[in-house]
Amino acid sequence: MGEVVNLRTARKQRARAAKAAAAQTNRATFGRTKAERARDAANKAKRDALLDGAKREED
Template sequence: MGDIINFWQARKTRARADKARQAEINRAKFGRTKAERQAEVLEEERKARLLDGAHLESPDKETE
């Protein structure tokens, strides 16, 4: 004889496994590593500093 299983539990177990598999696919597709997020923040800060450094100040009317 085979093992006796509860079909509701089997369905729930299968559904959990399907959700876990889909979550793994989504993490690979959309997720970024911590290093990638930090690199993006550093790059944005570098761009902001570069832009601020290239800003030309308007001449003061007092020095004319």
Template sequence: MGEVVNLRRARKAMRRQADATQASANRVAHGRTRAEIDADRAAAARRDALLDGARLDPGAGKDAEG
């Protein structure tokens, strides 16, 4: 005689496994690690700071010529 299996628990277990597999596939296809996201944000902040520091004042050149 075989082992008695609770079908509700078996279905839930199969569903959890399927969801975990799908989530793993989605992470590979679409996701990035937290470290990658933080590194991109830091690089953007450095780039913005560099560009803001090199910004020219539009009125500064007119006074010097006159």
């Protein structure tokens, strides 16, 4: 015979695992310092300026 599973407990464990996964994603997305965000913004601005400067004029 199979093992008896309490469905309420299994549902709660599944919900906890989903919350933990969402928290991990949020930590990766929003868990950066102000200096890191500023550095990334400066790098993006520099990259965009380089690309804009390399564009050819359309006649």
